[in-house]
Amino acid sequence: MEPRKFRTLFISDVHLGSKAAKADFLLDFMRHHEADTIILVGDIIDGWRLKRSWHWPQAFNDVIQKMLRKARKGTRIVYIPGNHDEFLREFPGTHFGGVEVARQMIFEAGDGKKYLIIHGDEFDVVVRHARIVAYLGDWAYDAAIAINQVLAFVRRKLGLPYWSFSAWAKLQVKHAVNFIGEFQRVVVEEARRNEVDGVICGHIHHAVMEELDGIRYINTGDWVESCTAIAEHFDGTFELITWQKIEEAAPAAEPTDDEALPPFLAAPRSGKRAA
Numbered sequence: 001m002e003p004r005k006f007r008t009l010f011i012s013d014v015h016l017g018s019k020a021a022k023a024d025f026l027l028d029f030m031r032h033h034e035a036d037t038i039i040l041v042g043d044i045i046d047g048w049r050l051k052r053s054w055h056w057p058q059a060f061n062d063v064i065q066k067m068l069r070k071a072r073k074g075t076r077i078v079y080i081p082g083n084h085d086e087f088l089r090e091f092p093g094t095h096f097g098g099v100e101v102a103r104q105m106i107f108e109a110g111d112g113k114k115y116l117i118i119h120g121d122e123f124d125v126v127v128r129h130a131r132i133v134a135y136l137g138d139w140a141y142d143a144a145i146a147i148n149q150v151l152a153f154v155r156r157k158l159g160l161p162y163w164s165f166s167a168w169a170k171l172q173v174k175h176a177v178n179f180i181g182e183f184q185r186v187v188v189e190e191a192r193r194n195e196v197d198g199v200i201c202g203h204i205h206h207a208v209m210e211e212l213d214g215i216r217y218i219n220t221g222d223w224v225e226s227c228t229a230i231a232e233h234f235d236g237t238f239e240l241i242t243w244q245k246i247e248e249a250a251p252a253a254e255p256t257d258d259e260a261l262p263p264f265l266a267a268p269r270s271g272k273r274a275a
């Protein structure tokens with residue numbers, strides 16, 4: 001099966017370093033999808049998890065190698081760090097192995113529309129205290145963003161893990177939906193402040209494409225539970241892809257030389273097997 005070709009692919013929240021990371025699924029996805037540009041929207045590597053206990057199976061290397069191989073072959077790869085890989089935030093503008101690191105970016109789609117691309121954790125404090133912030137107005141918003149940075153810095157210095165939105169939202173089951181809604185509202189507002197048509201983010205592990213008050217809200221989801229990516233077609237339209245049914249991707253009937261592997265790891269005949 002020939003890989004599907006896109007203008008851009010957006011991937012976030014892979015959490016390599018965590019046992020829950022679905023690296024095999026992502027690897028299979030990357031074999032079946034190509035793009036001129038791949039934008040990594042944060043939390044690709046879970047530095048915090050790695051600090052607590054080292055978990056790095058071969059599949060995680062395979063994902064990194066596949067990315068670097070794509071970069072060598074001419075795919076533009078931009079890495080926008082999230083809170084779990086914030087160590088990379090200290091290197092904006094740098095390149096490693098052909099991968100550009102950026103704190104955030106304004107992305108121009110194939111149809112000329114502009115999108116703010118951010119991981120999304122910048123707004124955690126705003127989201128957690130949405131009611132107070134809304135009541136106090138603009139200065140409270142700016143203060144909350146600043147507090148967010150200070151808290152992240154202090155927690156890092158103390159060796160504490162970054163506060164996890166998704167884990168926290170799950171604990172607050174009854175209110176989780178509201179918090180997701182609040183997160184969407186806040187990042188859409190940020191897009192409006194940047195005078196763009198939409199926002200593409202990750203962080204809350206909840207993939208969706210929506211229109212909110214005339215601003216496009218796109219969330220890339222994650223590769224811990226849902227295995228989702230956002231793909232941009234050449235005409236600037238977006239598609240949410242879920243890559244959980246791996247048997248769809250690799251036709252099982254034809255025997256291949258890597259038959260010993262489970263079907264979802266076996267490359268299709270026409271495809272190239274990754275190093």
Ligand SMILES: [Mn+2]
Pocket residue numbers: 042043082083084119121202203204
């Ligand atoms: Mn995050």
